[in-house]
Amino acid sequence: MGLFTRRRKPASDTGGLGVSLIALRLDEGDVAPAAATVVVFNAAGHARRCSAGKVSCEQGESVFCFHPGPYTVDLAPFAAAPEWGLRLRFVVDAANPRVTQQRFDLYLYSETAGRLELADFAAAAEIALQAELAQGALELPPCTSLEEWHAFRAGLNQLMYTRYGVTVDDCVPVDLGEQVDFAEVLKARVQRAAEADRQAAPAPAPAETPPGRSGETHTLSAAPPTAAAPQLNAASCEAVSSPSPIVLPAAQQDARALRRLFLELPVLSSELRLLALPAGLPVFQQHQALLLRLGMAILNVNTMPALAWAAPDQPLSPEAQARRTAQTLVAQTALDEAWSLLARLQLASPEQWPQLLDDADRICANLETGLSLRRSPHLPRMEPSL
Amino acid sequence: MTTLSITAVPTNAECRCMLADGRILTITASRRPRANRADVKCTVPGAPAVAERMQEVVRLARHTEVRFDSRDQVVLSMDITPPIEDREWELAAVLADRMVRGLHAIPAKALYAQGSSDAWHLGSIQGEVNTDPPISQALLITHLGALTGHADPSASVSTVRTWFPLHSGRINDALGWVEVSVFPIDSDAAPIEESANATHTAAANSEEDTIAAPGLDLTVQQEVRQTLAGARHFDGKGLGRWRSVVRFGQPRFQGGSYQLALVMADRLARGREFVPRGRIIATGCSTAWHAGRVETVDDREPKLELIMRQAAAGDRVLLPKDWHDQLPPGYASELRQKGASVACIDRIGMI
Numbered sequence: 001m002g003l004f005t006r007r008r009k010p011a012s013d014t015g016g017l018g019v020s021l022i023a024l025r026l027d028e029g030d031v032a033p034a035a036a037t038v039v040v041f042n043a044a045g046h047a048r049r050c051s052a053g054k055v056s057c058e059q060g061e062s063v064f065c066f067h068p069g070p071y072t073v074d075l076a077p078f079a080a081a082p083e084w085g086l087r088l089r090f091v092v093d094a095a096n097p098r099v100t101q102q103r104f105d106l107y108l109y110s111e112t113a114g115r116l117e118l119a120d121f122a123a124a125a126e127i128a129l130q131a132e133l134a135q136g137a138l139e140l141p142p143c144t145s146l147e148e149w150h151a152f153r154a155g156l157n158q159l160m161y162t163r164y165g166v167t168v169d170d171c172v173p174v175d176l177g178e179q180v181d182f183a184e185v186l187k188a189r190v191q192r193a194a195e196a197d198r199q200a201a202p203a204p205a206p207a208e209t210p211p212g213r214s215g216e217t218h219t220l221s222a223a224p225p226t227a228a229a230p231q232l233n234a235a236s237c238e239a240v241s242s243p244s245p246i247v248l249p250a251a252q253q254d255a256r257a258l259r260r261l262f263l264e265l266p267v268l269s270s271e272l273r274l275l276a277l278p279a280g281l282p283v284f285q286q287h288q289a290l291l292l293r294l295g296m297a298i299l300n301v302n303t304m305p306a307l308a309w310a311a312p313d314q315p316l317s318p319e320a321q322a323r324r325t326a327q328t329l330v331a332q333t334a335l336d337e338a339w340s341l342l343a344r345l346q347l348a349s350p351e352q353w354p355q356l357l358d359d360a361d362r363i364c365a366n367l368e369t370g371l372s373l374r375r376s377p378h379l380p381r382m383e384p385s386l
Numbered sequence: 387m388t389t390l391s392i393t394a395v396p397t398n399a400e401c402r403c404m405l406a407d408g409r410i411l412t413i414t415a416s417r418r419p420r421a422n423r424a425d426v427k428c429t430v431p432g433a434p435a436v437a438e439r440m441q442e443v444v445r446l447a448r449h450t451e452v453r454f455d456s457r458d459q460v461v462l463s464m465d466i467t468p469p470i471e472d473r474e475w476e477l478a479a480v481l482a483d484r485m486v487r488g489l490h491a492i493p494a495k496a497l498y499a500q501g502s503s504d505a506w507h508l509g510s511i512q513g514e515v516n517t518d519p520p521i522s523q524a525l526l527i528t529h530l531g532a533l534t535g536h537a538d539p540s541a542s543v544s545t546v547r548t549w550f551p552l553h554s555g556r557i558n559d560a561l562g563w564v565e566v567s568v569f570p571i572d573s574d575a576a577p578i579e580e581s582a583n584a585t586h587t588a589a590a591n592s593e594e595d596t597i598a599a600p601g602l603d604l605t606v607q608q609e610v611r612q613t614l615a616g617a618r619h620f621d622g623k624g625l626g627r628w629r630s631v632v633r634f635g636q637p638r639f640q641g642g643s644y645q646l647a648l649v650m651a652d653r654l655a656r657g658r659e660f661v662p663r664g665r666i667i668a669t670g671c672s673t674a675w676h677a678g679r680v681e682t683v684d685d686r687e688p689k690l691e692l693i694m695r696q697a698a699a700g701d702r703v704l705l706p707k708d709w710h711d712q713l714p715p716g717y718a719s720e721l722r723q724k725g726a727s728v729a730c731i732d733r734i735g736m737i
Binding site for chain 2: 082133182183187193369
């Protein structure tokens with residue numbers, strides 16, 4: 001009847017787009033700036049790109065707009081060497097007509113909550129790069145020779161394109177000594193340790209307890225699941241340079257991770273299917289087995305039970321929910337690793353395939369373990385330790 | 387799935403520990419397909435509490451690893467029962483768990499490790515590792531990354547260790563290590579800051595005063611100081627910021643081939659060099675560190691042989707440029723098979 005018309009909310013703030021903001025979500029009626037590209041996702045998640053201008057969309061559609069760049073970010077490839085970095089210039093390329101879904105569109109749809117700030121993107125890319133280097137998937141050793149640098153650049157370009165859908169334009173090693181002072185970092189550690197000591201002093205906790213992290217000492221009987229490893233490791237690395245970021249509630253983390261798995265696993269699996277295999281039966285069989293296992297994992301994700309319930313009328317305790325969430329995050333880490341594995345497989349020579357397929361086996365096993373432990377409402381009874 | 391991971395690694399490994407009462411405890415780790423069982427399983431004869439503690443220690447220590455692999459189950463067992471209050475076996479359990487999964491090289495001789503920690507998930511630890519207790523010298527470590535010479539990410543003093551080949555008549559050839567610890571100079575030490583802007587000699591002299599090398603004889607001490615001051619001058623942002631201590635694993639040696647290892651350790655400790663996954667093994671000297679030049683050293687063949695024997699996965703081998711054409715055929719590819727990489731350089735820094 002039009003008695004209660006919706007109040008017009010203020011238009012989205014597109015300031016900084018192309019400078020400090022890569023993409024943002026728009027609403028019906030907003031106007032995208034001229035240089036930007038608009039991506040409309042329909043209810044089924046299919047994307048179409050249109051030109052900038054006033055946004056019009058139908059019911060159930062969501063709209064993002066992004067600026068192609070170029071953007072420049074400084075990344076520190078090693079947490080232990082904050083003064084030595086890489087300066088990366090990248091663009092969001094025009095749509096590749098040979099693929100049905102652009103990787104960047106998928107990235108926007110599955111991982112971007114509202115605004116994709118350049119700083120957030122740089123932090124995510126830095127973590128991905130550090131993980132790759134720590135695992136040995138990319139090599140950037142001290143006194144890098146020219147061939148090693150070229151190999152690293154090729155791997156990095158492919159990683160950024162496969163994982164985030166951005167095209168690396170230029171990448172040079174830079175001295176970040178002007179921005180980061182390692183001496184100050186060390187001094188800050190002294191201060192933090194002193195502060196933690198001061199806080200711990202009046203507490204009745206035993207002196208041997210590490211300050212600030214008193215949750216896990218040998219007096220604690222139940223060890224946390226191994227599963228939390230990557231998060232915890234990342235957190236301890238992160239603690240070196242910056243205070244830990246805001247932690248989402250468990251339910252939200254779980255929902256986001258499951259949504260990512262739901263959206264990205266089918267795409268990942270079809271990209272893996274498209275790879276050109278080297279000749280030979282063993283590789284073919286392993287590849288088929290890998291695709292089959294990924295298909296089963298997709299089915300597993302699609303039918304995942306709710307976080308908060310063990311069964312109808314049986315709510316789960318917060319601890320059990322936290323355990324389940326940790327397992328979802330394991331599966332999400334495996335998904336991230338699978339994207340970088342895809343990047344390596346796309347560049348691999350035939351003699352590298354067996355080793356990479358072994359890695360694929362590991363990633364699949366991690367994915368399956370995480371998903372099956374997420375599915376079970378209680379920790380399955382393990383064999384006794386004696 | 388019943389597949390096991392990396393087949394190149396043996397499915398058994400053991401690590402020993404000298405208990406406080408003098409007995410030697412052997413921790414044996416074995417690996418088998420996980421098949422939906424617990425990831426770590428521990429058995430200790432007659433002491434379930436120790437077994438439970440061992441499982442907890444190993445799981446916490448795995449938090450410091452970057453690569454998560456859920457395919458294997460590791461079973462750890464002790465041959466004798468340690469007293470419940472003796473916790474020095476913890477490091478041995480962690481090392482056995484790492485060796486059997488290929489994360490730590492399995493040495494030819496049995497490895498002895500003592501050490502315990504209250505914060506295994508951070509990797510901090512007070513312990514020592516030794517390959518041949520009565521003869522060889524123990525490697526003291528304060529956190530797990532120190533096994534490969536890395537700096538502790540939570541310590542306020544940045545300490546990095548690198549290795550260099552010591553040639554002494556083939557049979558006694560060994561890798562020696564050099565360790566550089568740096569910590570920031572307090573801001574009230576203004577005179578040094580000012581002189582850094584003055585002439586090179588003045589800056590270098592005051593820089594040399596901030597470098598201590600205890601336990602060395604005077605000529606070596608002087609050489610170490612000049613080397614570091616020169617290399618920091620080349621670095622541009624190295625002068626006047628740090629107070630440094632240099633220690634050698636074996637202080638009695640001759641020659642200057644340790645210099646490259648020393649310079650690399652210094653750059654890593656100051657956070658101004660890409661970090662290798664494993665150790666740095668370097669040999670090389672220079673007459674002009676202030677220009678970043680690396681020059682050749684003697685005893686090429688025995689040193690190359692030694693490096694080939696000792697290199698493990700992730701290690702980075704740095705050699706002088708002059709050796710590039712004289713490397714034995716297939717040397718680089720053989721190292722690459724071991725997971726290590728080699729570079730022949732004529733100057734330090736990027737490319």
